[in-house]
Amino acid sequence: MDLLQSLGLGFSVSLDPINLLACFIGVLLGTAIGVLPGIGSVATMSILFPITYHMGPAAALIMLAGIYYGAQYGGSTTAILVKIPGEASSVMTTIDGYEMARQGRAGVALGIAALGSFVAGTIGVLLITLLALPLTRAALALGPPEIFVLLVFAFVLAAAVVEGSRVKGLAMALVGLLLGTVGLDVIYGIPRFAFGTTLLLDGIGLVPMVMGLFGVAEVLINLERRIDRVVLGARVSRLLPNRAEIRESAGPIARGSVLGFVLGLCPGFGAVIPPFIAYGIEKRLARDPSTFGRGAIAGVAGPESANNAAAAGGMVPLLALGIPGNVVMAILLGALLTHGVHAGPLLARDHPDIFWGVIASMYIGNVMLLVLNLPLIRLWVGLLKVPYGVLFPIVLLLCTAGVYATSREPWDIAVMLSFGLIGYGMRKTGYEPAPLVLAFVLGKLAEESVRQSLLMSSGRLAIFLERPISLALLVCGGLAILLWLGRRAGRTRSAGS
Amino acid sequence: MSTRLGARTIGPVTVLGALAVFAAIEASRYGIGSLNAPGPGFFPFWLATLLGLCATAVLIGAPRSPPPVMDPGVVPFGWMRSMGALALLGCYAVLLERVGYVGTTALVLAPLFRIGGVRWLVAAPLGLLVGIASWALFDALALRLPVGVWWR
Numbered sequence: 001m002d003l004l005q006s007l008g009l010g011f012s013v014s015l016d017p018i019n020l021l022a023c024f025i026g027v028l029l030g031t032a033i034g035v036l037p038g039i040g041s042v043a044t045m046s047i048l049f050p051i052t053y054h055m056g057p058a059a060a061l062i063m064l065a066g067i068y069y070g071a072q073y074g075g076s077t078t079a080i081l082v083k084i085p086g087e088a089s090s091v092m093t094t095i096d097g098y099e100m101a102r103q104g105r106a107g108v109a110l111g112i113a114a115l116g117s118f119v120a121g122t123i124g125v126l127l128i129t130l131l132a133l134p135l136t137r138a139a140l141a142l143g144p145p146e147i148f149v150l151l152v153f154a155f156v157l158a159a160a161v162v163e164g165s166r167v168k169g170l171a172m173a174l175v176g177l178l179l180g181t182v183g184l185d186v187i188y189g190i191p192r193f194a195f196g197t198t199l200l201l202d203g204i205g206l207v208p209m210v211m212g213l214f215g216v217a218e219v220l221i222n223l224e225r226r227i228d229r230v231v232l233g234a235r236v237s238r239l240l241p242n243r244a245e246i247r248e249s250a251g252p253i254a255r256g257s258v259l260g261f262v263l264g265l266c267p268g269f270g271a272v273i274p275p276f277i278a279y280g281i282e283k284r285l286a287r288d289p290s291t292f293g294r295g296a297i298a299g300v301a302g303p304e305s306a307n308n309a310a311a312a313g314g315m316v317p318l319l320a321l322g323i324p325g326n327v328v329m330a331i332l333l334g335a336l337l338t339h340g341v342h343a344g345p346l347l348a349r350d351h352p353d354i355f356w357g358v359i360a361s362m363y364i365g366n367v368m369l370l371v372l373n374l375p376l377i378r379l380w381v382g383l384l385k386v387p388y389g390v391l392f393p394i395v396l397l398l399c400t401a402g403v404y405a406t407s408r409e410p411w412d413i414a415v416m417l418s419f420g421l422i423g424y425g426m427r428k429t430g431y432e433p434a435p436l437v438l439a440f441v442l443g444k445l446a447e448e449s450v451r452q453s454l455l456m457s458s459g460r461l462a463i464f465l466e467r468p469i470s471l472a473l474l475v476c477g478g479l480a481i482l483l484w485l486g487r488r489a490g491r492t493r494s495a496g497s
Numbered sequence: 498m499s500t501r502l503g504a505r506t507i508g509p510v511t512v513l514g515a516l517a518v519f520a521a522i523e524a525s526r527y528g529i530g531s532l533n534a535p536g537p538g539f540f541p542f543w544l545a546t547l548l549g550l551c552a553t554a555v556l557i558g559a560p561r562s563p564p565p566v567m568d569p570g571v572v573p574f575g576w577m578r579s580m581g582a583l584a585l586l587g588c589y590a591v592l593l594e595r596v597g598y599v600g601t602t603a604l605v606l607a608p609l610f611r612i613g614g615v616r617w618l619v620a621a622p623l624g625l626l627v628g629i630a631s632w633a634l635f636d637a638l639a640l641r642l643p644v645g646v647w648w649r
Contacts, residue, residue: 171551185537224575389613413590459533
């Protein structure tokens, strides 16, 4: 099947009324939770995870993906009107977006954020369309040693890009891998870390873990904080930017789109890091950098485009290689596995309807978001006025009922609460939960591939150096570590002087 | 050094170290095997060893790391609200199959709304309303939730 035929199949799948409805619900919910601070896309996807059991795999994936990229759109609304990022990826938008709102240009800021997001999302999906098949073909050449090295590379990158200490990030990835070994051993069938109970034979559930670490922990952290919101909603007028504003934003949108997509491909980056880099680049390229922080439209257009393109880029490693680059992708992988579908190089061949259906749905989803976002701005402003004291019990209820509905086991609620407490402790002490979840999801594959590699080579570790792809990945990983150590040494020297 | 090595460093490092030691001992019980025939304990044993090294590195690096930034938005004794909410969710897990979804939701949500600053007079009926409305929603979504053994 050539590219156009495949895309045609994708559109016929995504235009199916059920899938279209799933896409609409996904992007609508995604925008709503992106608008609401304190509820992340990860928590929402986890909450809706059990509902997807009753859907087909294509509809499930279309809806969950819609929540993710919808949340990137919605996050900007809160960042601009309240100066609180609805999503972590909207942090940079708070700087100039809120300034624009204070100057009475909230409508233009929202308009350019939506336009930039639409352009970047569409460019991102176009690039997925072009890249996914060649990557899928290349991935078929990967054997256990290459897969293991690729996973190690992903863990190191995921640990390296966390906020704060990299060693802590690495420790969290190791804890995630260890938690992934709970249950029956993949080769010998021996129970490990099960403590004599049957409840742990299948391992720890992904849903209770993610809901605890992200949903419950987020609420617990917010509960001990004062959340003051000053909504500048009354000042929203003239949503469409004029010609000069569009000219000023075109460059930042194009650069943010390409940068976001490329960074989104790298494991661990997600949609959070690219906006920071995009903002830095725009400030450096600006004719007058002093306008940044005082309502520069490029300070909204660049980061907003970057986070949406990164959300699209993150889909590539998942769809083509079966390797999720961030927690959101890990949940999507979990949804596929629940339906008995294995993501990876064979997905495009064995399930072209799912593979191309999801890609095509992202084109449709981006159009839906552009149509939804601007006319519904008053609704989002109204949503922002719901007090957190009313919102958080409902979030906790959705987490608890969602976890129970997954397995009908109160044990899973206990697991979720335990991880909620662990996540709360981790936030308090500067440990990030994202590398833990990423490593947990990939743990089984990592163990299988390292044991198979050793069996293949009769115990020779040199197998990881002898194969060209594996060697190239090891060199890339080594260079990344050296680069990080070099930057750290540079920072320490400059701090010392 | 003593000022930097506070509870926020020592506590997690102790937990990570203890987890590493426990996992290494437990993994060696399953059989580590050798490089050409790795056993069920092989992978967790080496993970635990690396985790132990990471915990040591965090401890060694702590005096050189920047001091923790205190969140200015945290209210005094705010943690009590968080722990109260967590305890109520624990009750939810215990009561759910006995009392049923609507009853448990109403019982637990009312004090949660109260924690969020809603007056009791509003919190109690709001809890019941959310319980009934969410039951109807989940039922429509084909999510099966318990009616409670007492009502059967």
